[in-house]
Amino acid sequence: MSASTLPRPLSLLPLRARAAAAVRSATAPATLALLAIAVHVADDNFLQPQPGTSARDHLVSGLVPLAILLAAAWAYGRVRPGARAVIGLLGGVFGLVTAVEAVWYASNGGPSGDDWTGFVDIPAGLLLIVLAVVTLWRSRRRDGSRLRRILRRGLLTVAGLAVALFVAAPTGLAYVLTHTGRPPADVDLGPTAQDVTLRTSDGLDLAAVYVPSRNGATVIAFPGRSGPQEHARMLIRHGYGVLVLDQRGQGASEGDWDVSYAGTRDLNAALDYLAGRPDVDPERIGGLGLSRGGELLLQAAAESDALRAVVSEGAGVRTHREGFEVEVSPLEQVLSAPFLLADTAAMTVFTNHLPPANLVNLVGEITPRPVFLIHASRPVGGEQLNPQYYEALRGPKQIWKMADTSHTDGINTQPAEYERRVVSFLDDALLGPR
Secondary structure, three states, X not given: OOHHHOOOXXXXXXXXXXXXXXXXXXXXXXXXXHHHHHHHHHHHHHHOOOOOOOHHHHHHHHHHHHHHHHHHHHHHHHOOHHHHHHHHHHHHHHHHHHHHHHHHHHOOOXXXXXXXXXXXXXXXXXXXXXXXXXXXHHOOOOOOOHHHHHHHHHHHHHHHXXXXXXXXXXXXXXXXXXXXXXXXXXXXXXXXOEEEEEEOOOOOEEEEEEEOOOOOOEEEEEOOOOOOHHHHHXXXXXOOEEEEEOOOOOOOOOOOOOOXXXXXXXXXXXXXXXXXXXXXXXXXXXXXEEOHHHHHHHHHHHHOOOOOEEEEEOOOOOOHHHHOOOOOOHHHHHHHHHHHHHHHHHHHHHXXXXXXXXXXXXXXXXXXXXXXXXXXXXXXXXXXXXXHHHHHOOOOEEEEEXXXXXXXXXXXXXXXXXXXXXXXXXXXXXXXXX
8 A cells, every 4th residue: 555545644634624524523422412312302202201191192292302303313414514513502402401301300309200311311412512612613714804704703603692592592491391390299278178189171180189168169279289378378267268289290280281381271170170069159269370370360260250250460471472562672572572482482392282362362351250460569471461461351350569579479578468458359259249
């Protein structure tokens, strides 16, 4: 063999050749990392889904990210270095996001099921991000003038930040929200409290606690068995029956946690349960909801007349539909619109449900039943929309903006006034003449 046919050492190759060789050597580990993340997605959605659910319930949340990950794994070694870096960065971030679920449950009761494949996503995600950074550095262009290189890199940086803010961030947030349910918690509502199980229309068992009424009226305190305990105890002191329940995918309830995209099926199960009890007057059932719970109670009251009165504290934005109703500056509107749209799209995928209707349009259907809206002076999550909800209501209504109060913290910051107002409203709505 002549000297001219011997391969040159990598360090002696031209810069572009060295970069190409380095990128090719990273193709196999990057592809394996993407496939490892895909394995966890398949495990989470199809092989070991949440109790009470099946693979059929996760066709969208499973197949959409699987298709994207498999396409990325196939394309990684076939595209230019810049595109490889984008695949690596987005895939790596998504891998770390999917691992949040495993870490969350491992620290709240211990790992199980698909958590083990989720742990693999941590090194897989980190590897993809490191390879992406190395690829960007080794394949950076040095041709053209210095000014041209600065402008090109500046534009690429701006584009990268836009993708991170308007694609990666809302997608990651939606995934975390739909995959990290609260663990079961102790519930103490007194000696008359009864542990009960509710059955939803789509076949899920929900954990609940029921306290019989002493004044003839019953209130659903929502959401969760543990979150509204203080509110439930307040109502029990005044003789109200109370039902608290863990939403699907939360606490000891079956199903996937999907915030509010599954609609009001959990609340409908609670209403059906109460209507079937001989000690409950179906004409005297109300609801007290906090944050998402308030939003869902308003929706449930708009869809059914089973709820005779609603107290909603901290209701805000659920999707882009309410988000576009929030009054902001033109610049904030331009910046928030793509985030809201991406967040709604991601939530639609990960919950396997279409987004709910706009509450501003829904609340008008509650008429003529009374509604009491409470919102904080330091709003969170679009809570400042409550005046618009109030204007849209056409029946008996009250609204209270609590001074020096944070989101759903009214019972702690102004306990006496909070109790007086809420109990007075429910007394008038549920204990008066039928």
